[in-house]
Amino acid sequence: MPTYLYCEVLEDGSDGETIEVTRHADDPDPEANPETGRRLRRVYVAPNLALRYSGPAQKTSLANERLEKLGFTKYEKDKLTGTYHKVAGKDARAPQSFNPRGGI
Numbered sequence: 429m430p431t432y433l434y435c436e437v438l439e440d441g442s443d444g445e446t447i448e449v450t451r452h453a454d455d456p457d458p459e460a461n462p463e464t465g466r467r468l469r470r471v472y473v474a475p476n477l478a479l480r481y482s483g484p485a486q487k488t489s490l491a492n493e494r495l496e497k498l499g500f501t502k503y504e505k506d507k508l509t510g511t512y513h514k515v516a517g518k519d520a521r522a523p524q525s526f527n528p529r530g531g532i
Contacts, residue, residue, distance in 0.1 A: 433471040436461055446471060492516035 429450050434457070436444030444466060449458060457470055488494070492515050495502050501517030503526075511527040 432457075433473060434458065434461075434468040435471050436464065436466040437469055438466070 429452055431448050431450045433446055434449055435446045438444045445461075445464075447461060447468075451458075458468055460466060461468055490502075492502060496516040496518060499519075501519055501522045502515050503512035504515050505512050509527070510529060511525050513525045514522060
């Protein structure tokens with residue numbers, strides 16, 4: 429069963445203690461903390477999924493040579509100027525670099 433986060437809503441409307449509740453996905457949200465009786469609101473967080481392409485496998489699957497072989501074009505951003513430079517890809521129509529704020 430999945431675990432969900434809920435935050436207590438204090439009388440002044442601010443956030444109180446955060447609790448974890450394990451329940452079925454189709455069960456209704458609990459309305460109050462069973463220990464304190466305070467109202468609860470759901471806290472949405474990104475899931476932590478262990479995927480096939482995480483960590484070292486992702487670096488291999490997104491390697492410039494592999495992407496180019498599969499027909500993709502890859503750009504990397506220059507942090508100083510904000511310009512994206514082409515690092516992989518053979519499509520002649522794709523520009524060598526571009527700046528989304530200032531054109532090509």
